[in-house]
Amino acid sequence: MExxxxxxxxxxxxxxxxxxAAIEIFAAKGYSGASTSEIAKKAGVAEGTIFRRYKTKKExxxxxxxxxxxxxxxxxxxxxxxxxxTADYKDFESFxxxxxxxxxxxxxxxxxxxKIAIQEIPFHPxxxxxxFEVVGKEVFKSICQRIEDxxxxxxxxKIHPKLVVQLIFSSLFGYVASNFILFPxxxxxxxxxxxxxxxxxxxxxxxx
Amino acid sequence: MExxxxxxxxxxxxxxxxxxAAIEIFAAKGYSGASTSEIAKKAGVAEGTIFRRYKTKKExxxxxxxxxxxxxxxxxxxxxxxxxxTADYKDFESFxxxxxxxxxxxxxxxxxxxKIAIQEIPFHPxxxxxxFEVVGKEVFKSICQRIEDxxxxxxxxKIHPKLVVQLIFSSLFGYVASNFILFPxxxxxxxxxxxxxxxxxxxxxxxx
Amino acid sequence: MExxxxxxxxxxxxxxxxxxAAIEIFAAKGYSGASTSEIAKKAGVAEGTIFRRYKTKKExxxxxxxxxxxxxxxxxxxxxxxxxxTADYKDFESFxxxxxxxxxxxxxxxxxxxKIAIQEIPFHPxxxxxxFEVVGKEVFKSICQRIEDxxxxxxxxKIHPKLVVQLIFSSLFGYVASNFILFPxxxxxxxxxxxxxxxxxxxxxxxx
Amino acid sequence: MExxxxxxxxxxxxxxxxxxAAIEIFAAKGYSGASTSEIAKKAGVAEGTIFRRYKTKKExxxxxxxxxxxxxxxxxxxxxxxxxxTADYKDFESFxxxxxxxxxxxxxxxxxxxKIAIQEIPFHPxxxxxxFEVVGKEVFKSICQRIEDxxxxxxxxKIHPKLVVQLIFSSLFGYVASNFILFPxxxxxxxxxxxxxxxxxxxxxxxx
DNA sequence: GATGAATGAGAATTCATTCAT
DNA sequence: AATGAATGAATTCTCATTCAT
Numbered sequence: 001m002e003x004x005x006x007x008x009x010x011x012x013x014x015x016x017x018x019x020x021a022a023i024e025i026f027a028a029k030g031y032s033g034a035s036t037s038e039i040a041k042k043a044g045v046a047e048g049t050i051f052r053r054y055k056t057k058k059e060x061x062x063x064x065x066x067x068x069x070x071x072x073x074x075x076x077x078x079x080x081x082x083x084x085x086t087a088d089y090k091d092f093e094s095f096x097x098x099x100x101x102x103x104x105x106x107x108x109x110x111x112x113x114x115k116i117a118i119q120e121i122p123f124h125p126x127x128x129x130x131x132f133e134v135v136g137k138e139v140f141k142s143i144c145q146r147i148e149d150x151x152x153x154x155x156x157x158k159i160h161p162k163l164v165v166q167l168i169f170s171s172l173f174g175y176v177a178s179n180f181i182l183f184p185x186x187x188x189x190x191x192x193x194x195x196x197x198x199x200x201x202x203x204x205x206x207x208x
Numbered sequence: 209m210e211x212x213x214x215x216x217x218x219x220x221x222x223x224x225x226x227x228x229a230a231i232e233i234f235a236a237k238g239y240s241g242a243s244t245s246e247i248a249k250k251a252g253v254a255e256g257t258i259f260r261r262y263k264t265k266k267e268x269x270x271x272x273x274x275x276x277x278x279x280x281x282x283x284x285x286x287x288x289x290x291x292x293x294t295a296d297y298k299d300f301e302s303f304x305x306x307x308x309x310x311x312x313x314x315x316x317x318x319x320x321x322x323k324i325a326i327q328e329i330p331f332h333p334x335x336x337x338x339x340f341e342v343v344g345k346e347v348f349k350s351i352c353q354r355i356e357d358x359x360x361x362x363x364x365x366k367i368h369p370k371l372v373v374q375l376i377f378s379s380l381f382g383y384v385a386s387n388f389i390l391f392p393x394x395x396x397x398x399x400x401x402x403x404x405x406x407x408x409x410x411x412x413x414x415x416x
Numbered sequence: 417m418e419x420x421x422x423x424x425x426x427x428x429x430x431x432x433x434x435x436x437a438a439i440e441i442f443a444a445k446g447y448s449g450a451s452t453s454e455i456a457k458k459a460g461v462a463e464g465t466i467f468r469r470y471k472t473k474k475e476x477x478x479x480x481x482x483x484x485x486x487x488x489x490x491x492x493x494x495x496x497x498x499x500x501x502t503a504d505y506k507d508f509e510s511f512x513x514x515x516x517x518x519x520x521x522x523x524x525x526x527x528x529x530x531k532i533a534i535q536e537i538p539f540h541p542x543x544x545x546x547x548f549e550v551v552g553k554e555v556f557k558s559i560c561q562r563i564e565d566x567x568x569x570x571x572x573x574k575i576h577p578k579l580v581v582q583l584i585f586s587s588l589f590g591y592v593a594s595n596f597i598l599f600p601x602x603x604x605x606x607x608x609x610x611x612x613x614x615x616x617x618x619x620x621x622x623x624x
Numbered sequence: 625m626e627x628x629x630x631x632x633x634x635x636x637x638x639x640x641x642x643x644x645a646a647i648e649i650f651a652a653k654g655y656s657g658a659s660t661s662e663i664a665k666k667a668g669v670a671e672g673t674i675f676r677r678y679k680t681k682k683e684x685x686x687x688x689x690x691x692x693x694x695x696x697x698x699x700x701x702x703x704x705x706x707x708x709x710t711a712d713y714k715d716f717e718s719f720x721x722x723x724x725x726x727x728x729x730x731x732x733x734x735x736x737x738x739k740i741a742i743q744e745i746p747f748h749p750x751x752x753x754x755x756f757e758v759v760g761k762e763v764f765k766s767i768c769q770r771i772e773d774x775x776x777x778x779x780x781x782k783i784h785p786k787l788v789v790q791l792i793f794s795s796l797f798g799y800v801a802s803n804f805i806l807f808p809x810x811x812x813x814x815x816x817x818x819x820x821x822x823x824x825x826x827x828x829x830x831x832x
Numbered sequence: 833g834a835t836g837a838a839t840g841a842g843a844a845t846t847c848a849t850t851c852a853t
Numbered sequence: 854a855a856t857g858a859a860t861g862a863a864t865t866c867t868c869a870t871t872c873a874t
Binding site for chain 3: 857858859860861862
Binding site: 618 | 652653654655656657739743746747781783787790791793794795796797798799801817820821823824825826827828829830
């Protein structure tokens with residue numbers, strides 16, 4: 001399972017194997033629980049090899065999670081957001097579906113990385129900050145603005161736009177977290193579950 | 209901040225201090241990231257003292273998280289569930305409010321413990337199993353049953369009861385996770401946010 | 417060869433053995449060339465034992481050299497200096513002999529420590545500073561003052577007192593360095609060598 | 625600061641840069657404290673490049689210090705020694721001044737190299753031996769012989785010639801060590817200090 | 833000749849755990 | 854029960870050295 005999405009700026013083959021191994025082990029045991037020797041063994045390299053490119057174990061983590069936040073989390077929300085923003089969605093439902101449909105694929109594709117990110121964010125203020133920056137500044141505003149548009153058109157309930165966003169993403173996050181992180185083996189995320197979740201949000205935000 | 213709720217069966221004062229210190233440090237750094245010597249220092253006891261009662265570090269974790277799952281997680285859902293089940297809630301809204309109102313207090317009261325549990329569950333199959341047992345077997349059935357009642361009365365949408373439960377608890381979990389674990393410093397969980405969340409769920413589950 | 421002079425504030429027996437081993441190995445290989453595992457082996461303790469008391473290898477060095485500077489170097493010059501100052505030495509010769517006689521015993525007794533200090537001072541600014549402080553501030557002034565007395569009495573040449581001190585201690589340092597550090601195995605420091613050195617300084621500083 | 629004096633037999637430009645970098649870093653951190661990768665970085669070459677010419681790190685040190693001992697230390701004492709020996713110095717003072725004057729320039733010019741040599745000699749028996757050979761055999765005898773001449777003429781005190789040499793060079797070494805190695809930043813080696821040192825030795829060795 | 837990725841032995845340090853007091 | 858010195862295995866990291874390109 002390669003994660004070519006992340007951090008492959010001129011990595012040698014061995015370094016790429018290190019990154020892949022690290023991803024797997026960080027996901028399985030968490031950052032603190034993973035040992036560099038285990039990573040090296042799984043990658044089939046000498047332990048010292050890890051430290052040629054990454055000065056510290058933490059740098060290895062950051063090289064995985066840091067870019068991921070900008071390259072995966074952000075796109076999950078922002079990607080094609082120009083289109084979403086520009087595109088004149090005929091209604092809120094289209095908007096919501098647009099968000100869910102292609103974004104959930106990104107989530108699925110980057111499951112492990114997201115698992116690592118969610119697991120480690122509580123322990124690494126830098127990551128928290130980065131997430132805030134990426135999500136907060138770049139995305140939040142534009143989404144909120146869009147929400148207001150739909151509110152003005154009377155399509156969704158007139159509560160604080162921030163709250164609308166939180167409700168949508170709480171549902172999304174709850175869905176993701178329970179399916180991917182807490183109980184990944186369950187894999188009950190059938191299509192209709194997703195559809196019902198969308199319906200749930202749609203109705204939950206309806207005005208009357 | 210004492211957590212008298214958990215594991216105080218005949219603990220000496222020092223042992224109680226150890227538990228309190230462990231809770232704080234496990235929450236801040238995770239199980240693997242916490243060291244027993246740090247815990248001992250914060251508790252103001254000798255390093256060896258920890259191992260008098262708890263044979264291993266892991267046993268210390270389990271003594272905190274294990275009981276917590278039965279004593280806190282379960283009550284969050286089950287407590288007074290006899291009443292909930294017995295009580296003839298006049299409608300689904302009452303039922304939902306009943307769940308949220310007193311349960312969210314439990315969550316707030318046990319914030320740290322829940323943080324630890326959520327952080328560690330992915331790494332400890334035993335915990336996962338215990339959670340399944342407690343939540344799954346004891347609670348899930350009865351909640352589902354109750355949901356079916358409301359569905360028969362036509363109060364909520366007729367989708368698979370399990371999904372209804374997941375939607376409700378996804379919202380709840382999203383709310384809890386984002387407020388308590390990911391961004392505990394934000395503390396925007398104002399009252400009206402909660403109210404809107406309830407409204408959101410109510411409408412989201414309405415039939416038409 | 418115990419070095420009970422230094423740093424034995426409530427050391428356990430093992431810790432004392434660590435210090436002794438460290439002194440021997442630091443002296444033989446220098447700080448960077450010595451490994452903690454070698455020290456542990458020579459001390460007959462587990463490597464981890466070193467780090468119970470000394471957080472780092474450097475702290476171990478400092479615990480040896482730091483106190484030594486105040487407790488050995490300083491006394492070499494200052495010890496009984498009250499007497500030297502108070503005592504009305506009938507002439508400069510008595511003064512010089514007083515300095516040399518009992519002080520050189522201190523040097524001999526602390527050979528190894530002095531060797532380490534001299535070897536490491538160039539690489540550790542902290543040590544240099546400490547030496548300056550101890551020697552410079554506490555000692556230099558009072559010696560210089562004493563020198564001036566002898567100059568006024570016409571016993572020694574009237575050049576800058578600082579220079580007199582430097583000439584005396586250059587001779588002393590040259591003697592110590594070549595005998596103890598550079599060529600310790602030669603051990604030609606016979607009594608008459610010392611006597612001639614004193615005569616040499618005496619005549620070298622005579623006025624006419 | 626190039627040290628063209630040493631080891632430039634057919635060195636490529638890169639190899640010369642390696643030598644220069646090594647000199648700087650060996651001086652600053654000592655042999656054990658210096659890492660080849662740091663040297664490579666400072667020299668602006670690849671890590672492997674060092675090992676093309678020098679099979680080991682130690683060989684690099686030896687290529688610097690070894691030749692230095694013959695090419696710098698020896699000349700300090702021997703250079704023009706034919707002249708010194710042949711030349712009929714009219715008195716001991718001229719002899720002493722001849723030694724000091726042009727030799728101290730050599731010392732100053734090769735400060736760093738001498739610093740390295742003095743720092744490393746205690747740890748490398750080969751260097752000690754080489755120094756003995758060069759200094760001891762080639763120089764010592766002829767100096768001693770010369771000293772005896774002056775003693776016969778009644779110009780200097782009649783103690784063992786070896787001791788005379790040691791007294792002279794102790795003063796010289798004390799001067800060099802304190803000015804260049806221990807406290808290089810002080811740089812108080814003013815001209816008159818030197819003059820006074822010479823006067824000090826002269827008088828110290830006078831007969832009556 | 834030069835490079836720099838890779839190595840593996842070993843360095844410093846951490847840490848859960850034991851045990852004599 | 855409590856202590857805290859001691860342990861030794863494991864962990865992170867360093868570094869001289871090799872070798873294919």
